[in-house]
Amino acid sequence: MVLGKILLTALLTSRVAASTGHPSGDWPWQTFKSSPAQPPSLRINKHGNTSPGYLIFNQNGPEVHNYSLFIMSDDNELVWQSERNGFADFRVQTFEDSPVLTHWQGLALGEPWGFGVGIVRIYDESYENIYNVSLTTAQENIIPSGGLDSGMLFSYLDFHESRITRDGTMLVTVYNVTEHDLSPYGGPRNGWVTNSLFYEMDIKTNTVLYRWSALDHTDQIPIDDAIQFHPLEDFGKNKTLPYDYFHLNSVDKLDDGSYIISSRFFCSIFRLTPNGTVEWTFQGENGGDFKLASDISFRYQHDARVRHVGEDFMQLSLFNNDNSAVKSGVNETTGIFVTLDTKTWTATLDRELVDPTDRVYAKSQGNTQFLDNGNVILGYGSTAKIKEFTPDGSVAMSAVFGHKDGTVFSYRSYRFPWIGRPKTSPSVYACIKSNETQVYMSWNGATEHKTWQVFAGSTEGDLSSQVSVARQGFETAVTLSGLPALIQVEAKTADIDIPGARSAITRAKEPCT
Known part of the structure; x- marks a missing residue:
């Protein structure tokens, strides 16, 4: 059976698709369905x-x-x-x-x-x-x-x-x-x-x-x-x-x-x-x-x-902690840029970086x-x-x-700047909710794809494209009508052939949690 290409809803970015976990007092972290x-x-x-x-x-x-x-x-x-x-x-x-x-x-x-x-x-x-x-x-x-x-x-x-x-x-x-x-x-x-x-x-x-x-x-x-x-x-x-x-x-x-x-x-x-x-x-x-x-x-x-070397001078940057494990909280931590003149043997401050609204003592x-x-x-x-x-x-x-x-x-x-082209395949997670299938997809480290193509079918031989959805952050989510047995996704970018951009075929889990 070939499923109809019906997209009911495309979820928001992975900031929404991802959940946040943190026991009381811990710094919050993100979690994902597909990764x-x-x-x-x-x-x-x-x-x-x-x-x-x-x-x-x-x-x-x-x-x-x-x-x-x-x-x-x-x-x-x-x-x-x-x-x-x-x-x-x-x-x-x-x-x-x-x-x-x-x-x-x-x-x-x-x-x-x-x-x-x-x-x-x-x-x-x-x-x-x-x-x-x-x-x-x-x-x-x-x-x-x-x-x-x-x-x-x-x-x-x-x-x-x-x-x-x-x-x-x-x-x-x-x-x-x-x-x-x-x-x-x-x-x-x-x-x-x-x-x-x-x-x-x-x-x-x-x-x-x-x-x-x-x-x-x-x-x-x-x-x-x-x-x-x-x-x-x-x-x-x-x-x-x-x-x-x-x-x-x-x-x-x-x-x-x-x-x-x-x-x-x-x-x-x-x-x-x-x-x-x-x-x-x-x-x-x-x-x-x-x-x-x-x-x-x-x-x-x-x-x-x-930063720069001349005939009689050198420009340096350094991270000035100005604090230690024994004594801290008095002098704030800054980033400083200096010029050292090896002719006059003088040190001049070119720039000091500090946030006056948020003083740090590292x-x-x-x-x-x-x-x-x-x-x-x-x-x-x-x-x-x-x-x-x-x-x-x-x-x-x-x-x-x-x-x-x-x-x-x-x-x-x-x-x-960084361009990542992982040799690992994209990851996909699918689950069933009522008469719909929720699909979550991600590709750890990939930076070039712009869209996701979602395939579905009852067997591996009849997988067909159901929808193309814009990439939304690390994890993109989409809801399909119907209950296909198998799901596969592919990362896509116009004019660029991305090797290994198809995920493994996965079976939808039941039910969504």
Whole structure:
């Protein structure tokens, strides 16, 4: 029997088709009929024009509903959700002239350790895992802190950095517990420190191309210059609680082969020559090698990035937490842009971003992303907020996905354009309600289709097109007259052939719930 092509009603967007779940007190999340995805329900306020692209972030924290990676729109619509695992630093990067998704995956320990052990995964536009970057025991003798057994770990890469350079290499961080004499600083002679290292690695072969160690440069970066908020007397006595005096949290590479690194516990940005020596220090309280303008200060910063380099100057951005796990709530967290003049050795504030209507005190994590249209994204790390600022400093958008600081967080949050072409098929769910059939359809990660074609029939051989309906967000719903036994859907876009765009054939469930 061929069903009549009668469309009784097309439901609204997936914001309506999806239900929202949250036990009392938890942040709400979305649920769908055709997909197991459960993204957070973003509380979005838009006040101006945002840059093109999607919001790209991960979720962690003691009150998070699920540990996943998310690509979402400004309309609170899910585009893609990953499997559930421990993730960080999810973003779009370029590798071999193609956009790729990258993220860290592994085990992360919170305060007082604040580090992770894992690998970095790279995905193509189809969400296929094309490369994994790792550092194994066969390459380096690394001792993790926190009581972790190195014999049980496959890779030691920390979550703080996974940046692809213009050379097509990857910059990664590693924390290594190392025996060190701490008696000059009031600690034990046979003490233990967390040594911050970074590596530049070949993505395809995992070959180490460059290695830098903070402990190798204590003549230029003395341990007692650290501005620690965890006192030494509580640490350094064993491998489980070593003294983390440096805490490397970002690495950038310049065209001349030098590096810009950020140390949280020195409240400093260092420029390293290609051979690893310190060329200069930019310190947030005393300036280091630079004289600070009166309006510049920063503490416990993250995500130091090079914006422009001239003959005698450098422009940097950084995420100024200005808060810690021990002290917070006094100085608000900001994004700052500075110019460092290496001729006059002065530091000038170019721009500071803050939302006066919603002051944030992020104790850890966070990032500053400069967008092509001049807007800037601030991801607030341990505070579950993302804000986009316009060039004049006003807030174009804010998105919230958790309650108070430290309960739900995203190490870094971004906005990027992205075209997803998944190799997985669309998903469909159908159920019976009275004399009608309700059909729900979605395709996790797909970005190009505009409509859905719905097929129905009594057998696989007589499936026929019943209706074409416009795509409405992540999950689109439609109600068909009659009670067909079998349902199939196909994602469609004019003038584009989408491979694998047909779902499997499903049987309508009875009844709808």
